[in-house]
Amino acid sequence: MSHNFHKDISGCGLAGIINKDGKRISGSSISKSLCLMNDRGNGLGAGYAAYGIYPEYKELYAFHIMYDEPACQRDTEEYLKKNYRIEKKEPMPTAPVESITISPMIWRYFVKPLSEKAERDAADLRDDDFVVRTVMKINSEIGGAYVFSSGKNMGAFKGVGMPGEIARFFRIEEYEGYIWTGHTRFPTNTPGWWGGAHPFTLLDWSIVHNGEISSYGINKRYLEMYGYKLTLLTDTEVVTYLFDLLVRKHGLDVLTACTALASPFWKNIDDLQEDEKNAMTALRMVYASALMNGPFSILFGHSKGLVGFNDRIKLRPLVAATKGKTVYMASEESAIREICPSPEKIWAPRAGEPVIAELEG
């Protein structure tokens, strides 16, 4: 047990787009939207997550990994080779950006877990669980190696820089996705670190987050009880893993999970009809340590949809809008209007009430 747990605090701007009909669009929109909110970041971190970008490899897990030095890559690949069939391995395509002078080595791998390997058999794990274990293992045990994306047909792209610079660096405009999220960061207490930028992802989950989880301490200890290792020095990691635990492991639907994470107040629960009251009371009791308290607005992406939600008293901004089959969410209305000048509907979601947009069909 270590008492030197770390926590990063930051202010931020975020944006998200989903085409509910599955239509794929280039990353240039999200980048444009985010760049309007440059004053919400300070150049110490920006990033994007996109769904639907690897249709040719959609059955395989896409690992995006950053390495501090070649030795980390060697150790990581040694482990991967033992446990995965590596369909494709390549350096992440990047473009030179004048202001980005230092970057880690970034590689991507399209892989499938080998089912017959000893380490796997002993634990009798499903593919997803095994991938989670791999991510935890690499991130906590191989110093200088960080898996920052591990889902299927999706990927995260992030680093230290302003949103426009990071978009150019990763050539974001060349990818086409049906869901995009983006983030610009204003960290206040840690030096910019590529791994610390948003989004945070695990399998198909991706999180961009504006705010601070004031309940970080207990959320972290709660997750550790279920075997999660929190290594990335930021409280946003907590959000990612909480969704993973509640939705994937415990089987809660997304709305119920959001309700557990930003729960209604007792006074509202007490007024509900008997069945719902019992359900909500139990939800708060059982997931008390998962309650995310403190200011936040969050965009939570997964392969089937996009969810935006706020803390229980809305201490950070979030605006949503719709036009046709497209749903927009962002920290500021201006960021939405920058790419969708005349939405059909635009509103500020209430505290604790999630906006859930899902793919049709």
Add this chain to the structure above:
Amino acid sequence: MFKSLAVPEFLAKIDQIKCIKCKRCIQNCGWSVYAWGGDKVLIDTFKCVKCLRCYHYCPEEAITIEDNPVKYRSNANWGFYNIRNIKRQAETGGIPLTGMGSDMPYPVLFDSLLIDACQVTNPSIDPLREPMELRTYLGKKPAKLEFENGPDGKPKLKTKMPPQIKLEAPFIFAPMSYGSISLNAQKTIAIAAKELGIVMNTGEGGLHEDIYPYRSNIIVQVASGRFGVNPDYLNAGVAVEIKIGQGAKPGIGGHLPGEKIPLDIAKTRMIPVGTDAISPAPQHDIYSIEDLRQLIFAIKEATNYTKPVSVKIAAVHNVAAIASGIVRAGADIVYIDGFRGGTGAAPSIIRDHLGIPIEHALAAVDERLRQEGIRNEASIIAAGGIRSCADAAKAIALGADAVALATSALITMGCTVCGKCYTGNCSWGITTQRPELTVRLDPEVYAERLINLIHAWSHELKEILGALGVNAIESLRGSRERLRGIGLDSQTLDILGVKPVGR
């Protein structure tokens, strides 16, 4: 019998010019310090315990109680009480008894912990303007929940929830039996518990019929003496507690002498009038963890699985492993009593030297249950030395679901922590059964003070949560990240799971 050579601790003095000879001091002192000498009040200062009853009830402010300036020759090694206890033991051959928690100057880690607060990056929350929630449920929680859609399309719970104790604030009143305290003191606590939406605990003395109306705010206790235990008793409250040990006297039983067993107490304890009420050191059907499991499930059977079962233990060196065993044995609540916890009567030698503080014990237990992945299986109550809301908040941040209060509750009734509870002479009517003394404690009047105290602490707790930028107690619970240790060595920090200040 010759005059004791044990120097009196206090000097009771009456200003004879101010004294109007009303004799209220004589009437009020439960210790017979004062007597009427024909023309003035006489003082036997050897009997004075400095409970200050006479001081408060003297209408002329003529009384002062001073610490006796006469001490033995000062000696850095042989302290006053070392010498005094030897003299007392030489005179009696007995074990010096004491009451309340230890007054020895052991370090209090609560005083070396500081709480975080918000600035800029996360906003603090004003409890006067925003909801601030203290509600707490004690009991076993399933690891996860299943829902189905109800007929109205709303979620309906599929998982069966184990029984819980609902508390409107994370405070409970610690077990104090009828016998150790007066019935009026118990009533005072019962009235307050009901009004506050929290719970009290009968202690091991059975449940008096006058307390029955408060049953929805009562935990009934089963201790080694099994006083007053029958199926009705087990089903009377909202939970049942098995008492294994007490922080002030771990490993030690209890002994209420026959002269303190009048009819009413005898009826409540279900023993004959005038017999000694002996609580053996161990429970004689629990000699190992599997025996405890059998008793837990015997009680669950007797209560048809409708009530959480709590197991109370003293904080001892190996408390983490013991607590883990208790949870695995089926307990829904683990009650940990630190060595500074109070008692109605305990040998000084035991109270002052056995057991460990609640801070270490609580931190170790919470961490151990998490490591084993069973923290949700039981709630933790921390007790033994909670002196203020700050202590309570720190205990909750270390991992307690709720804290138990006893001494602080008695202080609202007039107690000054004089530590002479075991004599049965309490001038405030708290730890006595003498009718002329207990009648002084009006439950309605003093319940209001006790309610005030818990309201005050609840307000303070909400201010702390607000400063931390959270609006529900569960976001503080176990959140050690919000604590820092000041002046603590690295090993202690590691045990507590907190960082040093400045990091």
